[in-house]
Amino acid sequence: MKEKKESSCYRIMILYVLLLGLLGILMGVNLCVGSTMISPGKCLVLLFGESGDFVERTILFQIRLPRILAALFLGGALSLAGYLLQTFFSNPIAGPFVLGISSGAKCMVAVLMVISCRVGWVLNSLEMILASLAGSLLATGVVLLASKKVKNMAILIVCGVMIGYIGSAITELLVTFAEDSNIVNLHNWSMGSFSGITWSNVSYVIPVVMMGLLSSMWISKEMEAYLYGEDYAKSIGIGIGTFRLILILLSSILSATVTAFAGPVSFVGIAVPHVIRRMFRSAKPKILIPACFLGGGVFCLWSDLLARSLFAPMEISISTITAIFGAPVVLSMLFHRKEKSE
């Protein structure tokens, strides 16, 4: 018994170190690579010294650093939101994107953006988050209503996808009627991208996401019991109603934050928790929550790196990259499940 526990502890430690290492490396690479290449040595000088080229300094501090932090935290948030939703629906293919929550948030933000442009009012970060939250909660509410009606998980996912389409359709409609100047902005954003993130954005992102992460850890014990079914969790004294509410709120806040700043990013919410679960060979929330967060950060840093450097100076949408890497993972998971159930 002891042996087994120690060996699995060991494994988890190694994997955490691995994730953190990857994170560090990717952050470093992300700092250096771009349309203007900055050598690692220069980077260090710029970061910790006073001197250095002004342009490079600006690029590093005003563009790359906030973008890296955003990719890290928003990626983590997205992956975590996916994990929470999967726990909530006990369905491994649930995620903010497939359930239409991201699109709901996107739609609401787009509405607000267009309206605010008309009246000549610029949205600040907080307002963006709130609008996005409202949208994601609305979409989540619809999904929940659907989940009351249909018990079949596959059908629920289809409902989510439909909600997503409705959200996107509305957004497209708005783009059509938006002023020219906004279209580029809106379009870029609605495709999902980490570009244009400012320090002010980051100053909102980090506290909100950290709050989500810590709260998730706080309810990890309930989540573990919930894995065995609602009835069981109830029988060992968990207030199911409150717990479910907290869970859904947390995931909504996390995915809303991501959508508010980076637009809808696909597949991170499904693929990352799945890969993490298989790597850690564990289902314990208190292990998986931080791991999913780190994994999401790593994945988004990597994807963002490719998105902006692959066809530099042109930038492609982050969802393109996440889909390329994420979709096969999801497919393999589905096949894996199919085999298992047969």
Place this chain on the structure above:
Amino acid sequence: MIQGKNLSVGYGTDVVIEDFSFHVEAGCITALIGPNGAGKSTLLKTLGGYLAPLSGSILLGGRDALSISPTERAKFMAVMLTSRKPVEYMTCFDVVSVGRYQYTGRMGNLTSKDEEKIEETLAFVGAAHLAKREYDTLSDGQKQRVLLARALVQEPKVLLLDEPTSFLDIGVKLEFVETLKKLAKKEQIAIVVSMHELEFVKQLADYVVGIDSHGTVKYTGKADQILIPSILEDLYEMKPGSFLKLYQDFTKEPVASTHQEFSSHSFPCKFLMVQGTMSSAGKSMVVAALCRIFAQDGYRVRPFKSQNMALNSYITEDGLEMGRAQVLQAEAAGVKPSVYMNPILLKPTSDAGSQVIVNGKVRGNMSARDYFAYKKELVPDILHAVEELSKDADLIVIEGAGSPAEINLKKDDIVNMGMAKLVDAPVLLVGDIDRGGVFAQLLGTLELLEPEEKERVFGLLVNKFRGDASILDPGIAMLEKRSKVPVLGVLPYLHHHLEDEDSLTEKFTNRSRNQISIGVVKLPHISNFTDFDVFSTMEGVGVTYLTNPKEVCSDYDCIILPGSKNTIRDMQWLRESGMEAALLRYHHEEGLMIGICGGYQMLGHSIEDPDGVEEGGSILGLSLLPVKTILASKKVRKQTKGQVEELPENFLLSKCSHSPYTGYEIHMGETTLDATLCEGAECVAFTEQGTGYCTPRVYGTYIHGFFDGGQLSHNLLYALGERKHLAVESLEVRDYAMIKEEELNQLADTFRQYLSMDAIYEKIGLHPRKSS
């Protein structure tokens, strides 16, 4: 511990169970029983706090359940529900550790005390060895044990279980029930369990609550007061009496009582039973003779033997298997053989086991021990067979098996006295004087019978006597005096060619070499060796069993590979004993070989057993025929009729072309011509519809009884004789069926002469000659 007061439960306005009060003490087990939808689960859910009671109250340890916080309730009561969610990557230890929820801190870290408790509980439910296993990989039974451990680490005072034994196999159910009992006693836990398996409720529960389909709590009380047929039939809305049929065990009456019940059935015909003092005492022949006598006297008579142990089986027109002894007896009675004449047939397969065939259908393989325990279940099948036979019979003559005085095996007997009792038949006891000690046989057998069994024996027969019967008279007088049973006949030793049932008798061996000699390879698992009986009826033809490769020589005009119960094993034997080499040498020395069924398969190139019908794997055959056999579990059983195909001139048996045959097929698997092996080989079809192929000197067919037709065997012997330049006229070849008929009449005549038929007629209550 847990108490309900005027409780009503249900969903919203839908009241499922109304106004119900109860109290479950610590250490007591209460079972909820009742039909599906009675509301057992609803009641359990209400007790477990999932549903609020519609009215009334639940007291947990004396406190109102509603005033207890969920946390406290979880420490007081554990619930095990039927739903089971799969959880990936969780070990059993992890699963059980969740049960410690209320004892661990915010992050759910286990202290060493928690770990101890978990390990202790896993050990208690017998799942300690599973701790490291992933939960999802467990069997249902193991999962259920782990879930019980998870409930127990809550350290509850009350345990609720919703149908915990569903989906478990019966052995695991029993184990689970035992664990629960141990638990209630040791931990003084009050257990409430809903269950459908009444036999386990009886094992488990102290108290039983019976809820009917309307949700009324109809019966409550101690388990043994509720678990009685009348209440259960009412509760489950079953027809009166139907419960007893299902659960005979509940009546606490011995199984024999059901026999009694059956034996009260009266059949519309008379019975006579013939038992012997030993195997081969001549029972079969006595029954055959009696059948013929009764048939000659105008009665519709049927032979019957409840159980046969023999390698030889006969296939009836319906494709069902039965023993051959009853076939001969049926012929004696002048009727077609029916599988009901021999409802149970045991065919030995390996040293310890037999294939059990009941009313013509295979029930499976059983060891002697298993069969001994199982056989009493076959009484209804036996009675069914008797009933079918009695429909159009005046009289059924029953043959016993072995000796009725095997006192170690007498329990649950269904072949000798047990059978006689079932149908209330008078018994004739046959002793064999040829093997000596006939007085001791008869008297000793009678002595070992129970008084009421002895009463059934109304006459003794001395069989196989050679010489002057008057020598016996003083002995017979003394025997009658001591046994108080009359000797009804002294029967002479008869030479006849009628088929023999047991493979043990020494019929074939050491027949002196004749003009035509045929060798039959005596395979260890030889079957259906009556295929060659036809030859022994022919003058000038000798049949010899070959057990040793040295015996195989070119003196034999033909060597036959017979059928086998286990082809692959026997092929291995052929190879290892050197018989294969001897046979191949015989073949190269221009010898003629014929394979029947299993023997045919062995003559082929290979025998494959992909489904493990016999031993599994595959084995190369003698490769004398370009065919391949693949064994399959589907058994081919049918009677066939046909003609030998047109054989080319250079084929040794070309004389047999177009000879008709009637016989039967009984084999598992298919043998097909392999085109690649055929090249260069002179191979043509031998029998119709792909049942056999041949080359000039090697012949194979699936047809049993192939040689029985007069014309075919005549042509065969003609062909064999021609090779040796023998005048075939010197071979007397007759139709086997005709010989049989003649011999049966002879047999009957002899028996009439030496048997006091009048005494027998009187005992069974029939007139010596049927008035028409």
